[in-house]
Amino acid sequence: MEDLKIRNKVNFIFSALFAFFAVQFALNAYAADNLEILLSKYPAQSPRSAAELSTQLLNLGPEAIAKLCERLDPNGESDDHAARYAISGVAKHVSNTNFSKNRGTVERGLLDAFEAELDPEVKRFLFEQLQLCGGNRSVDVLENHLSDPVVCSDAARALAAIGTKKAGKALVRALDGGANECKGAVIQSLEHMQFEPAVSELAKLASANDSLRTQALWALAAFGTKKAGDAIHEITGSIADPRNTGLANLYLAYAESAVREGNTRDAAEFAAEALHHEAQSQVRCAALNILADADPETAHDEAVIGLSDLDPAYRQVARSIFHEFHRPVWQTPEKGSETFDAEPAFRMLFNGEDLTGWRGDTDGYVAENGVLTCRPGGNLYTEEEFSDFVFRFEFKLTPGANNGLGIRTLPTGNAAYTAIELQILDDDDEQYAELQPYQYHGSIYGVVPAKRGYLKPDGEWNRQEVVVRRHHITVILNGTVIVDANTQLASENGTMDGRDHPGLARTKGHIALLGHGTVVQFKNIRILEL
């Protein structure tokens, strides 16, 4: 009796096991069939069917995805197309934040594939999928490959894309020991991720490891923290050779990162070093631009000096910074009339009501309701004298209008020669069709021609800004730079009109409106002395 019971039990167990395996076999076969059927549908013909196929694949579970990985042929010799479409399709599908709950299924499937020996090409393909949809679950397998010179670069990139603290820590660990060739990729990934805890390790590498020093320094420059800045300073000293563009750019890269971090003190310090020691145009430009973000007041002072710099690129940067600082706030027009809010540092020279502050042909000009009209008249001079300044005003031309802006003038005389005259002219009028280039609107009369084409039609108000600093004059009409010249250089081999212009040497004088017999109107006349 006991024997029979035991035998029955054993039979039962064997039957149960048999049934279990039979069912498993059937299920696997069913799954395998389903997988084959699914594979035959790739590539999907539309976004919707691609999503459907991915959903079906997800339902088959990570085992199915791992099975697909087995089909990958590194040399493209068997037809693994469908597998590639399926694997990449499902990785893309779960990379959508809305489907991220399914990411685990895909990651597990891909990671399981690594249990087998895989060809590097296959590994790279899988890392690429993890780069797109991987998370913390994938970090360990990726970390294991950081010392494999064949695929460490791809593994490091996937970790950088995953971007979590766990990924960062794995990368930092890989900096210790092992071959240099992989460390370069690891350093670059830490830089890409901006993984701040890596700074001390990177600093150690930069000090100790000759072959990785440059890479480690540049990686440090991507971090804008005080710690990174201190490390850079310690390792490089300071900028010794002004022509060492590489080092200057390293400092600028750090300063840029520091601005981003809000570490304005270090940013300003590094930017200032680059500004004062470097001779190359682009480095000075970048230094001034970064300084403008880190320390606007200092940058403004440098910009004022920069307005007359010999380098046109630097001058342009200086002007932009200056304009940012002293930006007029233009109101949107109501019924065609525009007003503006006076820039705080600018001083109105014309009070809008009368000719206080002006002398000369006061009968030829009339002030009314904010507008100063040349009736026509002759020359009207400011009572004050100015040296270096930014002068802003608006003017409206009538057909054939001809006037002029005198700069650093004497109280009398022909300002075009005894001082400097910036032409005010209705360029498109027929009578002016055959003039010399230096006679058109905005030109430094007789000396530097202005760019043409930026005047508004007659009867509309134009905005003009004139920057006068030492020998440099810039004229900006309706937002476009139409003159940007150093008058000394422009006249060193003689002036364009062939005449003497002693006024170019003057360093101080009045500002004048030089009427030449036509009606022109002015308003919002203001100045900022430099």
Added chain:
Amino acid sequence: MAAAFTIVPRRALGGAGFTAPSEELTKAVIGVGGMGKGHLSYEGARLVAVCDVDRSHLNEVLEATERGVKGFHDYREVLARPDVDIVHIATPPHWHGIIAAEAAKAGKDVWCEKPMTRTIGEGQKVVEAVQRYGRVFRLNTWFRFRSEFYGFGTPTAPIKKACHHRMFGWPLKITIGSTTGFNWKFQWSGRTDLTPQPVPDELDYDFWLGPAPYKFYHPHRTHGTFRGYWDYDGGGLGDMGQHYLDPAQYFLEKDDTSPISVELDAPQQHPDAVSSFRRIVFTYDDGCQIVLDGEGADQNAAYIEGPEGKLYPKLESDIPNFQKKLDELPDLPPRITDFSESVRTRQPFALNETSAHRSCTLVNLGKIAMQLGRNLSFDPIQQRFIDDEGANRLVDPPMRAPWKI
């Protein structure tokens, strides 16, 4: 404090305001296997150097140019030369961003082939480098300021004028496809059956790949057919996209912004090889739309459709007396369309880094939608996707060390 000593080329000092200085500008062309050859003869600067990672391409060009032009293998040596003012970049797109940014940091002005950059992230970095380092940049597309606009049959100036003066109303929808004069060139598709081939002796394949992931060599990946692979470009969309989309962006006054949504209809894309799309629609915040009609489906589509009128190729319109009305409206102010003038005056070119980055972003938005196979929402200020981690990982993917931007 002592003023910094400045090394400024004599030609930059501007002896007489805007008249041509006596010293000419110089240029180097990087990438001379294909489009780069055309750059050799572009006016405005004298060629002093050429560079290519394929020795046979380099030698072919050196033999055909004047003596005195130097040949280089490594673009970094070109950027280090003080006698180069302007750098022309005609490599495949996966290199554009790195070389453009480094050129700016080396003090060079940049004339870059389209598409400007392979990714949105690189485009942002190029804009930053060009602007921070005080350089001027232009892209090698030109339809927004000259030439006949492909099958449309007229230049773009009258189109811009009409849109600016709201002759069609606002917002506008622009349709770009075979029925409105534009061919999407899907022949630039990649192959999915590549097998490893030996690298030719004259090609430095590792350098050619640069920042792109390592994949085994096959000639179809490189030179004349690189456009078929996501790693380097984006098929017909990558090739022609910026030419077609830049003027559209200009008409819609969107040079400083991007769409908020991208809708896609396309077959599933292979992970490596690019194929085609049927339809991509970009929608902006204000309702303006750009439709990329890959199949030529919209047989009767107007090129521009607005609430108050339509515009068809050859400047035909359903607005009565369209041409006469257009002629009566004032023209727009001029911009700089001669790159050497931009270089000398430091004023931005008509198609500069900002506008080019934004029109390239249209191309890259389309590419990301295609690769992922779904619609996307985009934040035009942050320049990142909304609620789409995968798409954001494609904005700024890590580059293969040691190359980085």
